[in-house]
Amino acid sequence: MSTTRASDPVADAPTRVVLGVAGGIAAYKAAELLRRFTESGHDVTVVPTAAALEFVGAPTWAALSGKPVHTRVWDDVHEVPHVRLGREADLVVVAPATADFLARATHGRADDLLTSTLLTARCPVVLAPAMHTEMWEHPATVANVATLRDRGVVVLEPASGRLTGADTGKGRLPDPSEIFEACLDLLARSAAVDPADLSGRTDLAGRHVVVSAGGTREHLDPVRFLGNASSGKQGYALARAAAARGARVTLVAANTALADPAGVDVVPVVSTADLRDAVLTAAKEADAVVMAAAPADFRPLAHSSTKIKKRADGTVDPVHLEQNPDVLATLAHDRARSGQVVVGFAAETGDETGTVLELGRAKLARKGCDLLVVNDVGGGAVFGADDNEAVILAADGTEVLVPRAAKRVLAHAIWDQVSLRMDS
Numbered sequence: 001m002s003t004t005r006a007s008d009p010v011a012d013a014p015t016r017v018v019l020g021v022a023g024g025i026a027a028y029k030a031a032e033l034l035r036r037f038t039e040s041g042h043d044v045t046v047v048p049t050a051a052a053l054e055f056v057g058a059p060t061w062a063a064l065s066g067k068p069v070h071t072r073v074w075d076d077v078h079e080v081p082h083v084r085l086g087r088e089a090d091l092v093v094v095a096p097a098t099a100d101f102l103a104r105a106t107h108g109r110a111d112d113l114l115t116s117t118l119l120t121a122r123c124p125v126v127l128a129p130a131m132h133t134e135m136w137e138h139p140a141t142v143a144n145v146a147t148l149r150d151r152g153v154v155v156l157e158p159a160s161g162r163l164t165g166a167d168t169g170k171g172r173l174p175d176p177s178e179i180f181e182a183c184l185d186l187l188a189r190s191a192a193v194d195p196a197d198l199s200g201r202t203d204l205a206g207r208h209v210v211v212s213a214g215g216t217r218e219h220l221d222p223v224r225f226l227g228n229a230s231s232g233k234q235g236y237a238l239a240r241a242a243a244a245r246g247a248r249v250t251l252v253a254a255n256t257a258l259a260d261p262a263g264v265d266v267v268p269v270v271s272t273a274d275l276r277d278a279v280l281t282a283a284k285e286a287d288a289v290v291m292a293a294a295p296a297d298f299r300p301l302a303h304s305s306t307k308i309k310k311r312a313d314g315t316v317d318p319v320h321l322e323q324n325p326d327v328l329a330t331l332a333h334d335r336a337r338s339g340q341v342v343v344g345f346a347a348e349t350g351d352e353t354g355t356v357l358e359l360g361r362a363k364l365a366r367k368g369c370d371l372l373v374v375n376d377v378g379g380g381a382v383f384g385a386d387d388n389e390a391v392i393l394a395a396d397g398t399e400v401l402v403p404r405a406a407k408r409v410l411a412h413a414i415w416d417q418v419s420l421r422m423d424s
Contacts (some may be wrong), residue, residue, distance in 0.1 A: 023051020087122030096130030133169030158261035174262035185244030205246030214254035232256035
C-alpha cells in the first residue's frame with residue numbers, strides 16, 4: 001500500500017491579472033468580477049475594447065482597479081503595453097467575450113490593445129462568452145470556439161437565461177462569482193502548463209467527465225421527503241476544477257441552492273431514480289464519472305398524492321421503505337466505455353464493525369470503482385462547509401491523504417488521481 005499526501009495547488013501570492021472587456025451589454029457585470037479580484041488582493045489591469053467603453057466608461061474601470069485604462073497600443077507607447085501586459089500577466093480573462101472578439105482572437109488579430117495582449121500572453125487565458133443564442137450557435141462561432149479550445153484557451157460555456165430585450169436562451173454571461181471561481185481553479189493548475197508550450201493544453205483537455213452533486217429527495221407526499229444534508233459544494237468544486245483543466249463537464253445536480261458553475265452543463269434532478277437515469281445517460285460518452293452526490297439509500301414504498309394529515313388521536317401509519325438502485329455499483333460494474341474511470345464517495349462515521357478507513361476499503365471492494373473518496377462525517381463535519389479533508393483510496397492499494405483545506409483542493413487531488421488512470 002502506497003500513501004501520499006496531497007498539497008494545496010492554490011497559490012497564496014497575489015497574481016497579475018489582465019481583465020479584458022469586450023463590447024457587449026454584459027460589460028457592466030465585469031465590474032463585479034473586477035471587484036472580486038481586487039478585494040482578493042490581485043493586481044488587475046483592465047483592458048476594455050473601444051466598443052466596451054460605449055457601455056461602461058473608462059473612469060469606472062480606473063476607479064475600481066486603481067490604474068489608468070487604455071484601449072489603444074499608442075497609449076503610453078514608451079512602455080510597449082501591447083507586449084508587456086501579456087508577458088507579465090499570470091492570467092488573462094475576457095468577460096464578456098463577444099462573437100466579434102472570439103472571431104478576432106481565433107484569427108490572431110492584433111488591431112487593439114486587448115487582442116495584442118492575447119498574442120503575447122504565455123499564461124492561462126479564460127474567455128467568458130456573452131451573445132445572443134443565434135450568434136453562439138452559428139457555425140462560425142462554433143468553429144472559432146473549437147479552435148480556441150484546441151489551442152488551450154478556456155472558453156466557458158455561456159449560461160442560459162434572459163438576454164437583451166425579451167429574448168431568452170443560451171448566451172448569457174455566467175455569474176461573475178462563478179467566472180471568478182473558474183479563474184482561481186485555472187490559476188491553481190497553471191504550474192502544470194509548460195510556458196514554452198503555446199498549446200497550453202491541460203491534462204483533461206478533450207475529455208468528457210460527469211460529476212454528480214447534492215442530495216436526492218424521496219417524497220412521502222407533495223410537501224415531505226426523505227433526504228440528507230449534502231449541500232453539493234464538493235461536487236460543484238469538482239465540476240469547476242475539471243472545467244479549469246480543460247474538460248467538457250456534465251454536472252448532475254440534485255437539489256442544490258448553488259449558482260451554476262461557469263463553463264459546465266448542469267442537469268437538475270430530484271430523486272435517486274432521476275439521478276441514476278441522468279448519470280447513466282451522460283456516462284455513455286464520458287471518460288470519467290465522479291459520484292459526489294449523496295443519493296438516498298431508501299425511498300417510500302408508497303407516495304401520497306395529497307398531504308398526509310395529522311390524526312386527532314396522535315397515531316400515524318408506518319412508513320414502509322424499499323431500497324433505491326445502487327448507482328455507483330451500476331456504473332462501476334457496467335462501464336459504458338472501455339477505460340472509463342469511476343470514482344465514488346463514502347461518508348463514514350466508524351462503528352463497532354470498523355474504523356472509517358476500514359469501512360471505506362470494504363466499500364471500495366464492494367462497489368468495484370477505481371477510486372473512493374472517504375470522508376469522516378462524525379459530528380456533522382463536511383456537509384455544508386467550505387473546506388474538506390479526505391483520504392482517496394484506490395483499487396490498486398494507493399492511498400492519498402488530503403488535509404483540511406478549501407474543497408477545490410480536494411477536487412484537484414481527485415482529478416490528479418483520475419488523470420493518472422485515464423487511457424492515453
